[in-house]
Amino acid sequence: MTMLKKCLLxxxxxxxxxTFVSTSQASEPHYTxxxxxxxxxxxxxxxxxxxxxxxxxxxxxxxxREGFTYTMKPMSFNSAAQLVSNGQADGxxxxxxxxxxxxxxYDFATPYYKxxxxxxxxxxxxxxxxxxxxxxxxxxxTGTAASxxxxxxxSKYGFNVKYFNDTDTMYNDVAVGNSAATFEDMPVIQYAIKxxxxxKIMNADNPSNAGWYGFAVQxxxxxxxxxxxxxxxxxxxxxxxxxxxxxKYLGASQATxxxxxxxxxxxLGILTANKAAFLKGLWQxxxxxxxxxxxxxxxxxxxxxxxxxxxxxxxxxxxxxxxxFRGLPLMVLAFFIYIGLPGVTGVKIPAxxxxxxxxxxxxxxxxxxxxxxxxxxxxxxxxxxxxxxxxNYNSAMRKVIMPQGLRIMVPSFINQFxxxxxxxxxxxxxxxxxxxxxGTLIVARNSQGFRVxxxxxxxxLIVITLLTWLSNWVEKKIK
Amino acid sequence: xxxxxxxxxxxxxxxxKSYGDNHVLRDISLDIAENEVxxxxxxxxxxxxxxxxxxxxxxxxxxxxxxxxxxxxSDKKTDINKxxxxxxxxxxxxxxxxxxxVLENIMLAPVELGKLDKVAAEKxxxxxxxxxxxxxxxDVSVNSLSGGQKQRIAIARxxxxxxxxxxxxxxxSALDPEMVGDVLEVMKNLADSGMTMIIVxxxxxxxxxxxxxxxxxxxxxxxxxGAPEQVFNAPKNARLQxxxxxxxxx
Numbered sequence: 001m002t003m004l005k006k007c008l009l010x011x012x013x014x015x016x017x018x019t020f021v022s023t024s025q026a027s028e029p030h031y032t033x034x035x036x037x038x039x040x041x042x043x044x045x046x047x048x049x050x051x052x053x054x055x056x057x058x059x060x061x062x063x064x065r066e067g068f069t070y071t072m073k074p075m076s077f078n079s080a081a082q083l084v085s086n087g088q089a090d091g092x093x094x095x096x097x098x099x100x101x102x103x104x105x106y107d108f109a110t111p112y113y114k115x116x117x118x119x120x121x122x123x124x125x126x127x128x129x130x131x132x133x134x135x136x137x138x139x140x141x142t143g144t145a146a147s148x149x150x151x152x153x154x155s156k157y158g159f160n161v162k163y164f165n166d167t168d169t170m171y172n173d174v175a176v177g178n179s180a181a182t183f184e185d186m187p188v189i190q191y192a193i194k195x196x197x198x199x200k201i202m203n204a205d206n207p208s209n210a211g212w213y214g215f216a217v218q219x220x221x222x223x224x225x226x227x228x229x230x231x232x233x234x235x236x237x238x239x240x241x242x243x244x245x246x247x248k249y250l251g252a253s254q255a256t257x258x259x260x261x262x263x264x265x266x267x268l269g270i271l272t273a274n275k276a277a278f279l280k281g282l283w284q285x286x287x288x289x290x291x292x293x294x295x296x297x298x299x300x301x302x303x304x305x306x307x308x309x310x311x312x313x314x315x316x317x318x319x320x321x322x323x324x325f326r327g328l329p330l331m332v333l334a335f336f337i338y339i340g341l342p343g344v345t346g347v348k349i350p351a352x353x354x355x356x357x358x359x360x361x362x363x364x365x366x367x368x369x370x371x372x373x374x375x376x377x378x379x380x381x382x383x384x385x386x387x388x389x390x391x392n393y394n395s396a397m398r399k400v401i402m403p404q405g406l407r408i409m410v411p412s413f414i415n416q417f418x419x420x421x422x423x424x425x426x427x428x429x430x431x432x433x434x435x436x437x438x439g440t441l442i443v444a445r446n447s448q449g450f451r452v453x454x455x456x457x458x459x460x461l462i463v464i465t466l467l468t469w470l471s472n473w474v475e476k477k478i479k
Numbered sequence: 480x481x482x483x484x485x486x487x488x489x490x491x492x493x494x495x496k497s498y499g500d501n502h503v504l505r506d507i508s509l510d511i512a513e514n515e516v517x518x519x520x521x522x523x524x525x526x527x528x529x530x531x532x533x534x535x536x537x538x539x540x541x542x543x544x545x546x547x548x549x550x551x552x553s554d555k556k557t558d559i560n561k562x563x564x565x566x567x568x569x570x571x572x573x574x575x576x577x578x579x580x581v582l583e584n585i586m587l588a589p590v591e592l593g594k595l596d597k598v599a600a601e602k603x604x605x606x607x608x609x610x611x612x613x614x615x616x617x618d619v620s621v622n623s624l625s626g627g628q629k630q631r632i633a634i635a636r637x638x639x640x641x642x643x644x645x646x647x648x649x650x651x652s653a654l655d656p657e658m659v660g661d662v663l664e665v666m667k668n669l670a671d672s673g674m675t676m677i678i679v680x681x682x683x684x685x686x687x688x689x690x691x692x693x694x695x696x697x698x699x700x701x702x703x704x705g706a707p708e709q710v711f712n713a714p715k716n717a718r719l720q721x722x723x724x725x726x727x728x729x
Contacts, residue, residue: 387563388566389592390563404578
């Protein structure tokens with residue numbers, strides 16, 4: 001009786017929750033906004049793993065005033081921009097410089113921050129002028145206006161270009177001396193240097209290509225959001241909120257947001273301070289891995305079975321699918337599904353779903369190939385003997401060939417499971433906050449690349465070890 | 480009873496087979512009567528194994544007609560699986576199912592094809608194991624058996640479907656010499672029981688003893704055929720004479 005009551009109560013709460021959610025959604029418009037969380041002081045993750053920065057505080061203040069809600073999606077700048085241009089997300093606030101080219105694709109709101117491009121070298125570098133960069137490597141961040149500017153100087157000064165997906169990795173590449181210089185937006189590099197990044201600005205008084213940052217929506221779309229942003233921005237500018245926000249971030253030292261020195265200078269400190277973030281990232285990685293392993297194994301086995309079908313066209317379908325999806329790099333597939341397809345079909349796909357589909361198609365193709373190979377590896381005589389007794393092709397496959405083939409494949413399956421786990425890290429590119437992306441965000445905040453990546457590496461190894469043990473245990477059970 | 484009165488079990492008419500430029504069977508015609516034991520001999524590559532495998536369509540012919548038990552199996556519309564239920568086959572390499580025990584190997588086809596229920600299939604399997612002298616091996620894994628034991632199990636597996644034709648493709652070629660006798664013994668008993676048998680073998684002594692008819696294949700053709708005494712003692716074909724002089728003195 002009490003069980004029944006509890007169930008009913010649970011059901012009622014569940015129903016109430018959904019009613020609440022749906023009414024709150026109905027009364028206020030809800031938007032999806034993309035950002036790049038490696039872009040302090042505009043957007044970054046603080047020591048409590050909240051997204052903060054000038055842009056985030058501004059957005060909150062404006063949304064509150066104008067009565068809308070939003071989901072903030074942090075990812076690489078490039079993905080963030082593409083997601084808005086193809087309608088997968090509603091707006092982008094990610095230090096996006098307003099350029100004529102971008103105006104063809106986006107509608108910009110009132111500019112919110114004046115900027116210009118700085119060129120930057122290592123703190124004790126001997127480089128004096130741009131001409132000294134001849135033959136050297138310059139680090140640039142994919143898709144940014146600063147990188148466009150840097151690229152435009154390439155032929156004149158004769159340097160090589162190396163691209164990065166996030167700001168912090170790019171800075172570190174220069175700081176450790178791999179690249180000789182980089183180009184970045186002035187306020188961003190100023191903030192980083194103030195917070196201990198060992199870099200030097202070469203044109204502090206004379207920023208090149210001066211311009212503005214703007215909030216953007218897809219061209220011709222989301223007019224209400226754009227209007228609300230403009231109205232709210234004018235209001236926070238007038239009442240001093242905007243100035244308070246910029247002062248808060250530009251005047252602050254790193255410790256305010258990234259935690260104390262103690263938190264960041266030891267592995268244990270980083271681990272303790274970011275326990276929640278690491279666990280969340282790990283959980284996302286485990287979810288992706290488990291779901292992908294199960295579904296890709298089913299799909300791959302089906303492909304493998306089709307690959308040994310008696311019918312030529314069924315074999316052809318299997319071979320073609322395996323050929324295509326084994327041939328595509330995982331990241332290309334992820335971008336195609338998450339960013340490419342919705343642009344054509346108009347159907348939005350959540351990043352998690354897109355990630356799972358990507359893994360199923362890619363890992364499934366590999367699985368299909370070794371499943372087919374496993375069936376083919378069973379001695380020919382086994383099939384002949386079964387057929388000679390009068391069994392049809394399908395019965396012979398099911399009763400004789402497949403059980404033997406599957407046994408051959410067990411090590412390949414275990415191997416594929418481990419590859420799948422590692423491949424989930426590539427999905428950080430479409431903004432999935434799994435373990436690798438978690439590491440990226442933490443490094444972006446505390447600049448402790450060595451320690452953070454060592455922690456992430458060890459976590460992967462632990463999970464892979466557990467996965468291997470589990471697989472071996474299952475293998476023993478089968479045999 | 481004269482040959483003409485006996486029922487024809489296998490009728491082969493002008494069968495050809497090529498692998499690329501290699502013409503392995505040339506216009507082969509052959510009739511085999513019920514209860515007849517036919518032994519096919521000849522050098523390797525002569526086409527005898529290919530011919531045997533055509534009789535249950537593990538190989539297909541390029542042209543010609545093959546009628547088994549009244550079914551034209553060279554016609555694609557014929558349900559070959561149904562005809563195969565009635566033709567047992569024993570392979571050189573045994574081809575026992577590695578994923579099953581001895582008993583399960585024998586029971587698989589009758590149960591899967593709905594010919595016997597599990598209880599009846601097991602009863603029959605045990606009887607057959609007894610017949611081939613391996614009753615004590617019912618529950619072992621096939622990989623633990625010797626070659627001679629494997630081949631006797633393979634014969635039992637083929638007999639479990641109660642076929643009335645048995646094909647043997649060099650059944651003793653992969654066996655250690657001391658194992659050959661046991662297998663031939665089983666085959667001889669089978670022949671004595673009236674089974675229609677078509678056997679490809681190099682065991683000339685066995686052929687002399689058991690065959691009703693010996694067929695000599697060479698270069699994809701039947702060069703000579705007849706009763707064993709005639710083929711072995713008074714061969715007419717020059718190639719047969721040459722072949723026999725080689726194998727008899729080996």
